[in-house]
Amino acid sequence: MKDFPQLGFGTYKLEDRDECVNAVTTALDVGYRSIDTAQMYDNEAFVGEALAASDVDVGDVFVATKLKPENLGYDDALRTARESAERLGVETIDLLYVHWPLNTYDTDETLAALDELVDEGVVANVGLSNFRPDQLEAAIEKLDAPVFAHQVEMHPLLPQDELRALADEYDHHLVAYSPIARNEVAENDTIVEVAAKHDVSPAQVSLAWVMAKGATAIPKAASPDHIRDNFAALELELDDDDIEKIDAIETDHRIVDFDEAPWNQV
Secondary structure, three states: OOOOOOEOEEOOOOOOHHHHHHHHHHHHHHOOOEEEOOHHHOOHHHHHHHHHHOOOOHHHOEEEEEEOHHHOOHHHHHHHHHHHHHHHOOOOEOEEEEOOOOOOOOHHHHHHHHHHHHHHOOEOOEEEEOOOHHHHHHHHHHOOOOEEEEEEEOEOOEOOHHHHHHHHHHOOEEEEEOOOHHHHHHHOHHHHHHHHHHOOOHHHHHHHHHHHOOOEEOOEOOOHHHHHHHHHHHHOOOOHHHHHHHHOOOOOOOOOOOOOOHHHOO
């Protein structure tokens, strides 16, 4: 089984071909070995192009994508997962997520399709994304394949204590999207203070905090400077005092939120 690095590269909003190919190629050159995309991003083919063009062997890159909410019926999930693998240029998708438990999501049909894809070798690992705790536990109980990862928004302004605890309990990775809160962490006095102490960027502090909490961060960036700056978070070791200060931030602020989101349906 491939390693799952604790810092990966996200590709949300990289919809322009040249921008996406250049960003993913740069990320691989810098040292990222995990790339995260989705059917909804409309850039799987661009990611595949970058993987093919890179000097890094695709066998050394952990490639993850996600099923659209419209593609979660049994037949659609099977068909579109195979299409995703073809666009990405891989025989096996290392990690396939249910992007949102919305629209055509059905506990029986969707999860049976994921198990079938694993059995067929189209997918190596199953993931879930944006599930409420009760939905997560129901899916874990229903699936034959183990849940490898649960991807949710997580950063110092939204620490996701309950979902981190469930990740520990059920032994899966918690993967943090928007791990720098679309750079809103740069406006937080505590994060800025810790960044100044270490002479690093607030983004690096946020990423280091996410990783210190045992989660996997997948920041998206387009410019080479931001791609490199984020990767440098691997070199930042926050001390106990830093962690305590960041943990004490009193906020529960979501960046990604809408009326139909699972957490708004209870």
